[in-house]
Amino acid sequence: MTEFFSLAGNGTQAPYWKMPLVLTALLHLAVFLLLIMPPSFLRPRHNFQEIQTINLFTAVELKARLKPPRRHTAPPRVSRPSRPRRQAPPPPVKEVKSINIDQPPSLVPAKPAKVVSLRPRKLKKRVPPLVKHEKINDELLRRGLAGIRARLKAKQEARQVKSALAELVKNLQAAKPAPAPPKNKPVAPAAPDTAKGVSAGSQSNQAARNAAEAAGFKLALRRYYMLISLRIHEHWSLPKTHSWDKSLEAVVVINIRRDGIVSKITFEKKSDNMYFNQYVKKTIEEASPMPPFPSDLKRERLEIGLRFMPGGML
Numbered sequence: 242m243t244e245f246f247s248l249a250g251n252g253t254q255a256p257y258w259k260m261p262l263v264l265t266a267l268l269h270l271a272v273f274l275l276l277i278m279p280p281s282f283l284r285p286r287h288n289f290q291e292i293q294t295i296n297l298f299t300a301v302e303l304k305a306r307l308k309p310p311r312r313h314t315a316p317p318r319v320s321r322p323s324r325p326r327r328q329a330p331p332p333p334v335k336e337v338k339s340i341n342i343d344q345p346p347s348l349v350p351a352k353p354a355k356v357v358s359l360r361p362r363k364l365k366k367r368v369p370p371l372v373k374h375e376k377i378n379d380e381l382l383r384r385g386l387a388g389i390r391a392r393l394k395a396k397q398e399a400r401q402v403k404s405a406l407a408e409l410v411k412n413l414q415a416a417k418p419a420p421a422p423p424k425n426k427p428v429a430p431a432a433p434d435t436a437k438g439v440s441a442g443s444q445s446n447q448a449a450r451n452a453a454e455a456a457g458f459k460l461a462l463r464r465y466y467m468l469i470s471l472r473i474h475e476h477w478s479l480p481k482t483h484s485w486d487k488s489l490e491a492v493v494v495i496n497i498r499r500d501g502i503v504s505k506i507t508f509e510k511k512s513d514n515m516y517f518n519q520y521v522k523k524t525i526e527e528a529s530p531m532p533p534f535p536s537d538l539k540r541e542r543l544e545i546g547l548r549f550m551p552g553g554m555l
Contacts, residue, residue, distance in 0.1 A: 392481055398552050403474055406467055461538040466545065468532045469497075473547070473554050476527045479520060485551040489514055491521050497543045501530040509546065521549045 479485055492510035495503050506525055511518050525547075534540065548555045 388481070391484075395552065399474065399477075402553055403471070406471055406474075457537060458539075461535055462543075465532070465535060465538055465543075469545065469547075470554055472531055473524060473528045476524050477553050479517075479551060483516070485517065486514070487551055489517050489551055491518055491549045493521060493525065493547045493549065495525060495545055495547065497531055497545065499534045499541050501533045503529040503531060504542075517551075524549075 489512040490510070491508065491512045494507045494509050496505040497503055503525060506522060508518065508522075534543070
């Protein structure tokens with residue numbers, strides 16, 4: 242190698258190393274070109290011309306070909322007479338209404354504007370229209386009227402009973418019991434002949450005294466009974482929602498103390514209606530205590546019988 246370069250440096254053998262260098266460069270260039278070029282580049286290309294076929298024919302053959310083929314004609318079909326179709330009725334002709342074309346209004350000169358006052362306007366009150374009541378069934382109306390009549394009748398009867406009792410109490414208060422006869426003054430012992438007359442006079446005086454006490458007791462008892470009746474009528478009120486049979490009757494016996502307190506309630510006769518009996522007992526309990534005994538009624542207890550009906554106590 243030293244010799245090779247030395248020789249080249251001397252310039253004696255320069256042409257020998259240039260040739261191999263050029264060959265190697267050409268070889269590399271050929272390999273590079275082969276790698277770049279497509280493979281079809283090396284194949285030979287054959288260019289073929291297009292082939293056209295032409296059929297030759299004569300004029301006689303052309304006429305024979307142009308004649309249409311014979312067709313077998315079928316016999317003509319006999320057409321049946323078609324049924325006449327129903328024609329739809331023609332649509333009704335609409336009447337043409339004449340339209341009145343309003344003429345343009347004639348020009349009227351504008352009126353002068355009204356003078357607007359600054360005072361507040363008085364607005365009229367609108368009266369609401371009357372509401373129409375719906376029709377009521379006749380049966381319901383009759384029942385309602387019957388119930389109202391029954392209530393009015395019961396109230397009227399109660400008022401009559403109260404007024405009669407008040408008048409009776411006034412009459413009893415006005416009437417005074419008869420004064421008891423004065424006690425006989427002690428008399429001197431009578432003679433044996435007059436002993437029978439004295440004993441007869443004392444017996445008659447005792448009988449008159451007993452009769453006066455009995456009359457006073459009855460009068461006081463009747464007056465107290467009227468007070469009890471008024472007291473019970475103040476609390477007697479049957480429900481109006483139920484129709485009560487007028488034949489109902491209940492008899493009650495009550496024990497009253499002197500201060501008016503009812504100590505015992507006993508039914509001597511009950512009605513057929515259980516609710517009516519309950520209202521009778523409830524009325525007596527609400528009316529207790531009764532009025533106290535009057536001064537002329539010298540008793541500690543009283544047993545009084547009361548009879549109740551739907552109209553009240555009798």
